[in-house]
Amino acid sequence: MVSEKSAGKSIRIAHPVDDLIKATDTGLACDAGDFVIDPMKRTRTAVISHAHADHARAVADHYYASESSVPLLKRRLGDDQDIRGVPFGQPIRLGQTQVSFHPAGHVLGSAQIRVEADDEVWVFTGDFKRDHDPSCEPFELVPCDTLITETTFALPVYRWQSGAEVVAEIAQWWQDMQQAERPAVLFAYSLGKAQRVLSELRAFTDRTVYLHGAVYPLTEIYREAGIDMLPTAAIDLDDRQKKYAGELIIAPPGASGSTWMRRFPKASTGFCSGWMRIRGNRRRRGYDRGFVLSDHADWPGLLKTIEETGARRVLTTHGQADALIRLLREQGMDAAELAISYRDEGVDDAEI
16 A cells, blocks of 8 residues: 555555556556566666666666676666665665565576565566576575566476586586687677686686687676686787687677687587577587576476465566466466566577
8 A cells, every 4th residue: 555645634545466566568567666677668766687688778767786786787787877786685665665685596696576565575586597506696585475487498398407517518528629629619698607607617627718708897797796717818809829729718699600700710619508408409500519508497496486485376477488377277376477578689698
């Protein structure tokens, strides 16, 4: 309930629980709090889940986000933006709601957004995963009445190995390329995936990894945040004396097939993504190797999270929701899809 004064009287205006957070063409809007979660169009107050470009856009007067995501958001949106960092778990008052950020385990600073009003609790997971990842804060389970969850990989076929197992495959591939005296060019999303690989590889080597210009500055932000990773160096395309035979190079997927690749003759190419779980994706995309490493929850992770939150209702925001909604309804749960998608075609570092 929201109180407003008119002619000296207090008027109670109802905000039905069903509409606490609703899908609009601007984003997930909370009228009771007068804010929009991960807005896509112009708005006054934005509450941001994480710094990927399909969730963080320069469209608001001021922003609230987790404290550890602020350096990444400033890099994304600009130093002149009014970005207010909030420690994980610390509630703030926005309008008639209480809002707090809780680790989502997706990338550094990624947050689930908890919104409480009228004794009802809603949680927006944003992009999340429950797998161990040494490059970001671990996922925190947040009990709620209504859960708004991503469903990027909401099909039973999507089941992940541990990051350590997948990165062991990457380490072996790199070693094979050292012996073959060929560059190993790994395509991984600039924010999150690249740094996860660099962190996981610490268990196998201490060699320097070379980074594309889009990856290097984001990796430095991780390093400044205290994330332990392999030593890195930015690739200098003007240095024609440097030979990359046997070296590991990490670049965003957009560099694949570009003139940038001419710097690495005879390179073997690999791609890190959950989409590599489907046979044929690697071949269609033209990579020599596919590594199934995702920063999103897999099918078991989604089901476990829904059950453990105790949510009475589940709403989905994007992805492959049909199978999940059907299963939840068969189990007697209130489940539906929200008509909103955060995918931004052409965005390289929106992790998939």
